[in-house]
Amino acid sequence: MKNGPDIAQIAALIGDPARANMLTALMNGIALTATELASEAGVTVQTASSHLSKLQEGGLVAPRKQGRHKYFSLASDDVAKVLEGLMGLASGAGHLRTRPGPKDAALRKARVCYNHLAGEMGTRLFESMITRQFLRSNGEDIELTVAGAGFVRDFGIDLDALKAQRSALCRQCLDWSERRSHLAGSLGRAMLGRIEELGWARRDRKTRIVVFSPKGKLHFDELTASWPKRLG
Amino acid sequence: MKNGPDIAQIAALIGDPARANMLTALMNGIALTATELASEAGVTVQTASSHLSKLQEGGLVAPRKQGRHKYFSLASDDVAKVLEGLMGLASGAGHLRTRPGPKDAALRKARVCYNHLAGEMGTRLFESMITRQFLRSNGEDIELTVAGAGFVRDFGIDLDALKAQRSALCRQCLDWSERRSHLAGSLGRAMLGRIEELGWARRDRKTRIVVFSPKGKLHFDELTASWPKRLG
DNA sequence: TGAATGCTTCGATTACGATCGAACTATGAA
DNA sequence: TTCATAGTTCGATCGTAATCGAAGCATTCA
Numbered sequence: 001m002k003n004g005p006d007i008a009q010i011a012a013l014i015g016d017p018a019r020a021n022m023l024t025a026l027m028n029g030i031a032l033t034a035t036e037l038a039s040e041a042g043v044t045v046q047t048a049s050s051h052l053s054k055l056q057e058g059g060l061v062a063p064r065k066q067g068r069h070k071y072f073s074l075a076s077d078d079v080a081k082v083l084e085g086l087m088g089l090a091s092g093a094g095h096l097r098t099r100p101g102p103k104d105a106a107l108r109k110a111r112v113c114y115n116h117l118a119g120e121m122g123t124r125l126f127e128s129m130i131t132r133q134f135l136r137s138n139g140e141d142i143e144l145t146v147a148g149a150g151f152v153r154d155f156g157i158d159l160d161a162l163k164a165q166r167s168a169l170c171r172q173c174l175d176w177s178e179r180r181s182h183l184a185g186s187l188g189r190a191m192l193g194r195i196e197e198l199g200w201a202r203r204d205r206k207t208r209i210v211v212f213s214p215k216g217k218l219h220f221d222e223l224t225a226s227w228p229k230r231l232g
Numbered sequence: 233m234k235n236g237p238d239i240a241q242i243a244a245l246i247g248d249p250a251r252a253n254m255l256t257a258l259m260n261g262i263a264l265t266a267t268e269l270a271s272e273a274g275v276t277v278q279t280a281s282s283h284l285s286k287l288q289e290g291g292l293v294a295p296r297k298q299g300r301h302k303y304f305s306l307a308s309d310d311v312a313k314v315l316e317g318l319m320g321l322a323s324g325a326g327h328l329r330t331r332p333g334p335k336d337a338a339l340r341k342a343r344v345c346y347n348h349l350a351g352e353m354g355t356r357l358f359e360s361m362i363t364r365q366f367l368r369s370n371g372e373d374i375e376l377t378v379a380g381a382g383f384v385r386d387f388g389i390d391l392d393a394l395k396a397q398r399s400a401l402c403r404q405c406l407d408w409s410e411r412r413s414h415l416a417g418s419l420g421r422a423m424l425g426r427i428e429e430l431g432w433a434r435r436d437r438k439t440r441i442v443v444f445s446p447k448g449k450l451h452f453d454e455l456t457a458s459w460p461k462r463l464g
Numbered sequence: 465t466g467a468a469t470g471c472t473t474c475g476a477t478t479a480c481g482a483t484c485g486a487a488c489t490a491t492g493a494a
Numbered sequence: 495t496t497c498a499t500a501g502t503t504c505g506a507t508c509g510t511a512a513t514c515g516a517a518g519c520a521t522t523c524a
């Protein structure tokens with residue numbers, strides 16, 4: 001008699017105003033932190049935390065821990081599709097919200113993320129290394145290819161020393177402002193260190209901004225070009 | 233700050249277990265009465281009535297009053313699509329339920345609905361008249377075409393007398409067992425009267441069953457054939 | 465190490481809504 | 495008319511879940 005399909009559970013999950021606000025905030029595909037989502041929903045972080053764990057439990061959002069931050073995004077396209085449909089039923093009042101980001105343009109350009117390069121230039125480096133097959137990504141894990149090892153060594157990094165460490169070599173890190181991945185892990189730290197060592201850039205300890213010199217910027221552009229000189 | 237999209241309201245509507253059961257019961261496209269939906273949801277009729285008015289208010293279901301019955305169906309395909317999506321998110325556990333109907337096979341075959349023909353034969357007559365463009369349906373209203381007027385007069389009905397009455401000539405009636413429309417209104421009543429008059433069938437006042445004679449059945453089949461003899 | 469930040473857990477409060485009994489209306493049947 | 499059935503409205507009860515303050519972890523930064 002009571003062979004209930006659990007559609008009610010999922011719908012009830014979406015049915016709370018706070019959670020619905022969070023989900024709609026995630027509809028543009030950008031990952032948001034728990035605190036940001038709390039502000040989107042207009043509730044305290046405690047309440048938001050409770051909601052987010054329920055949404056996660058229900059398979060509607062997927063978390064991605066990033067140091068002391070926790071980024072949430074919609075779990076799948078199917079979730080987005082259902083939300084879109086619900087918006088349609090709610091008579092097409094599909095509001096979109098403001099998207100946050102660092103206030104300072106310099107921070108957005110290049111900054112230190114813990115100890116590696118982040119911001120626009122950080123994601124550019126990462127994506128360049130993916131495009132040129134120096135890094136291979138399978139799901140969440142990242143591994144350095146043979147070609148990538150050569151690239152890193154050519155850049156002047158002691159890869160063997162890094163590998164000897166117990167911490168992970170490569171890790172992807174969800175970028176704060178770009179909302180895309182950049183390179184973290186011990187290799188990411190080493191890359192930034194080498195960039196400083198070469199005098200391409202210096203980091204402002206106070207503001208976390210990474211300031212590239214004009215010459216360093218040129219070198220970096222060349223380093224991250226999709227087709228480096230020797231090939232083109 | 234609080235520009236809430238009303239997706240939460242809709243989702244909360246679906247999010248109640250009782251209402252979700254009702255909606256899933258309606259997913260097969262068959263209209264159900266309030267009492268049937270109450271039993272589907274496992275609640276009393278009072279509770280069901282409250283739920284149904286909310287669902288109607290939210291635009292998820294559409295009612296259709298039929299004498300002392302009130303049939304509900306999903307308001308649109310969009311609603312069904314969203315429900316389908318939610319079922320998908322709820323890990324594909326899309327249970328379907330039993331569909332009710334009159335217990336007696338004879339009742340299902342042909343019966344009196346107030347004073348016109350209902351059941352399988354009633355819907356067949358109606359659909360035949362639609363197919364042959366004797367009736368034209370615009371939304372809820374039904375009108376008799378010129379060709380239809382000829383068909384009705386040929387059948388031996390005094391159409392002018394019917395038109396003189398103040399009650400509606402043509403009306404569609406949601407069939408109890410077939411869950412599709414059949415012809416009601418004064419024309420529907422006249423059609424059944426003529427069928428009895430011709431000796432094709434007689435109505436059992438006790439059980440509401442309409443019993444066709446073998447010869448009457450043949451005549452009726454011919455009457456409702458998509459391509460009557462003179463055309464084929 | 466200690467200070468600051470991001471997030472979680474716990475506990476108590478509070479408010480909303482689902483539920484049903486009882487009474488009422490409407491339609492159909494006898 | 496009277497009875498039966500379908501559905502609605504009202505009122506009271508009761509549970510559950512959303513909310514936030516306070517305290518507790520975890521992580522980063524100096």
